[in-house]
Amino acid sequence: MKLAVVGGGSTYTPELIDGFARLRDDLPIGELVLIDPDAVRLERVGGLARRIFARQGHPGRVTLTDDLAAGAEGADAVLVQLRVGGQAARLRDETWPLECGCVGQETTGAGGLAKALRTVPVVLDIAETVRRVAPDAWIIDFTNPVGIVTRALLDAGHRAVGLCNVAIGLQRTFAGLLDLPPASLHLDHYGLNHLTWELAVRHGGPDGPDLLPRLVADHGERIAERLKLPPALLARLGAVPSYYLRYFYAHDEVVAELREQPARAAEVAAMEERLLEMYADPALDTKPELLASRGGAFYSEAAVALAAALLGRGAPGTAPGSVQAVNVRNAGTLPFLPDDAVVEVPARVTARGAEPLPAPTLDPLFAGLVAHVTGYETLALDAALRGGRDRVFAALLAHPLVGQYDRADALTDRLLAHNRDHLPWA
Template structure:
């Protein structure tokens, strides 16, 4: 089995490598190719990757290359984990929206739109080259904003599935609170990427006992503290929202906070420099503890599970993925990309049935789906007016004066990445 990671020079990659090494019985990788144009980073990451494989007794071959076409040739699956513009672009995404009184964040709101506009054309170009070289390969997208990027891939006819680590993080958190193994926990997870709610927590599988009420009663304070949301809100909702919902439920509070501390991008950039220095140590042969603070926790387990399911090698029977709606949520268009539990096999994911969704959540999903429609149109076709309409439709913007100011700033800060600007 051959897997290719596009963006293999990312500081995330050793987390992925560690998972491939530990879970080799689930996903027997014979050749792993790391593709990245940043030669110096790729050399550091590739060296550590080989040492991790060697320490854990994995006999798979690790190849590093800047040649995308050679890297994806013959691959069974291609994982996308790239960041167009790097941390410098992320720093801008998290900064200029604050000038208009809006949340500055890299995957939602105005910053998330900027990232989509930079990313979608690049990902589609990569996917077309994969299709020309190896049309049967699955594309697993971990590149944010995952929902919009995955929809672009599916709309263009690619064999693609989107992946996020939010659900697997909740699964492990809840398992710890309940004193069970993560495999015992099945989430009733519903929404769009970075706009999801855990509406049930079941023991043993989709038909198991729902222990969410017990979790909220016994551990509500802990869960609320992790989400930085008040406990009474969780009690009133009766569900556990993703931590990204704080941008919606406490927008003004978050804007004030973001204006008083360094950006997450600045923190991550400093962390990345420290990680790369560690990766260059020839004595390091395991992922460092600092990597857990970088983000992407449990990404490797989710990626292994998904790849194994798609390639027919096993994995968990049900997995949370980003895939086409096709009637799963009847209040959304069939071609919307939703994030739900699905049975994953060689033919792709098949979403499980979802009980009726509370209008409180369904309404926000519908509004953000409409924004994603407009965002994808702007990413594919360009134009200031399309950018403005997408921003005006986003619930974190919503006012025409904000949308005007944000449109000007978005274009000014991203001109080098926008072919039409």
């Protein structure tokens, strides 16, 4: 089995490598190709990847290349994890929206739109190359904003599934609080990428008893503390929102915080420098503890589970056709959304793809926001594909974190000014 990772020089990659090594019985990789245009990062990350494989006795070969076509040729699956513009672009995404009183964040709001505009054309170009050299390969998209990028891939006819680590992270958190094995918990995880709620926490599978009321009653304060939201809100919602919902439920509070504290991008950039120094150490043959602070917790396990199921191997510890939270076509799952929207929901994943499970009826409190953001995502994808100031303005005006014409105008000007190097039409 051949897997390729586009963006293989990412500091995230050793987390992925560790998962591939530990779970090799579930996903037997013969060749793993790391693809990246940055030779220095690729060599350091690739060297550590080889040492991790060797330490854990993995027989697979790790190949490094900056040639996308050569690296992806004949691959069974291609995982895409890239950041167009690097941490410098992320830093801008997190700062200029604050000038207009809006949250600065790399996957939602105005910053998230900027990232989508930079990213969608690049990922589509990559996917066309993959289609040419590996026409049967599955594309696993871990590149943010995952929902918009996955929709772009599906609209272009690619075999693609989007992946986020929010669901698996919450599953692990809940399992720890309940003192249960993570695999025994199924989450009723519904919404859009970075806009989801856990409507139930079921023990033993999709039809199991719901432990969410007990979880909130016994551990609501700890969960709320992690989300930086009031415990009473969880009780009133009757659900556990993803931590990204704080940007919506406490927008002004978050803006005030972001204006007072260093940008996360600056913190991550410094962390990446330190990680790359560590990766260069020829004695290092495990993922360093510092990597846990980089983000992407349980990313490797989610990626292995999805790749294994798509390639007919089944997810780790489960039978083929396992249920996983992924980004897929709506196709009637949430009946108030268009069929061609991309939603993040539990789906049964097999070699044929991901088929969403029947969904419960979403409370209007959740459904209204999902519909609103879906409208924004439709406009955002149109702007990413066709460009134009008016399309950028329309997407910003439609976003619930913007929603005022004067702010949308000011944000449009700033977005274009900060992203001209990545937007030829601008």
